[in-house]
Amino acid sequence: MYSSMIDARDIPQWRGGLIPHGDKDENRRRDPCNLLLLYPKLSLGQRSLLGGGKVLCSEKGVLLRHVFALSRAATARENRLCAAGDALLACHRSYRSRPTHGIGRFQHLLPKEVPKRKKEKVQMKEISEGTEYQYGDLNIQMTSYDLCLVEHFAQYVHRLCNRLSIRVNESYAMPTKTNEVLFLEERGSKMQLDAVLTTHQRVVQIRGLSSTFAPILLEIIQSSQPEGVHLLMKQHTEADFKSRLKSRPELEELLAEMS
């Protein structure tokens, strides 16, 4: 920053004419984007104008207005005459007639996205016990009363399958079932609420398990089964898929009415 206070009237003002810091063409060759370099080659007058403006900002307001008026006049002249390469100095964006118009555009380069329609997911079926001795889609279902335990076990099974390069199609949770245990007193007819039990189920769906490796995998999972978790391995069927979807009674009513 300038240490001394510069009076605006002392600054020689540049009233137009040729660009003091070089030719237009020279600038363009050096700067293909035609953007000003970060450190623009200002003439002394312009630099001091800027600097003067900054210094005076921190002090009195009257002089500030003076300086700004002057700087505005100066920059307007610059706009008209020496805009090439002075974008930063003048602080105006690329206009349509400028060569730099649309310089930041990139959306036209991205691949076109098809708008997503809400469709029902079609399920895929795989041969099971084909000539290559592979199972199709298998569901490993883990059920327990304890949420953390069953979730951690499901994570363990998923990572184990990843590690053994077994393809995991999906890993999802079935909705929680809540059971209320009612306690009937010995000499009474009223049922009393004893406990509320929530049953959680997690499913890991795998595909492409070879029949020679299946018993080994089963043994590993069985021996690392925690207490209180029920394990079930079965083939994936359409009924399993449908059980995840919610039924819409109004839609079914309307369909029944129509048909």
Added chain:
Amino acid sequence: MAALMAAAPARAGSGARGTPGAGGDMAGHCGARAMAAPLARRAAGSARGVCSAAAQRPWRLFGAMCLLRLPRITQPLEKEEEEVAALMEQIELEKSHYSDHEIRKLEEEEALRRKKESSYDEDEARGKTVIMAQDLEEKWEQKFLSFKAAPRITDADKNNDRTSLSRKLDSNLMLLVKQKIGNQELWLLPQVEWQPGETLRNTAERAMATFLGDHIQAKVLGNAPYGIYKYKFPRAIRTENNVGAKVFFFKAYLQSSDLSRAELKADYLWVTKKELGDYLKSEYLKKVNRFLLDL
């Protein structure tokens, strides 16, 4: 007729008596048998079978069954595991919020305290429930105390009775039978010779049935064998057509622990993996240990 065939040649087992030449020839002479393509996997218990040809090669085939009783209870935690578990529990407890029951209990204690200090129990007693949270807790405590858990260490453990099934409840137990091979009586997994016209899995099941009776509820896992043990007969018995024997191991899980049916062979044992070394020969043991999973 379908025995099992594999692409991977057998390692030179049986005390380096199997010649590499024989192994190479084995792979070449893969006969017309049904395939169950085993792939070598790095998990414990990799299934390797040996391609054994028909009557051209003088190896006798046996099918052996490794019958496992699954653990009934979980293994105890290690010292570090216990410490970590305790720490995590404490952290969780300190971070957690009060549950409904605890809030109710606190409120009731508050109300009781206020009732004792100053008496406006008329208003509050009306909306009060008959049972307080504290009473519920006491009821639960009593119920818990009256519950007796089954012992983890059973009598059989204390007596070290190796023929009983209720011994080590937290590990796998497998069946060992004393069999006569050649002139010797050896402790082995039950095995029986393969008859032409049956799968090796059937052979193994037959082996199980011969030693334990027909009504065994065991579930064989898969058609592929888990391991193989190959040995050559001693030179005295060895002939052109009878070089040695190959034993294919299969695994099965015991479904029910009810073995009240008569055991045909008297000498049987249920042992864990660590105790196998007391009974089996070293080469045999090495092969068997390869497919035993002891988590």
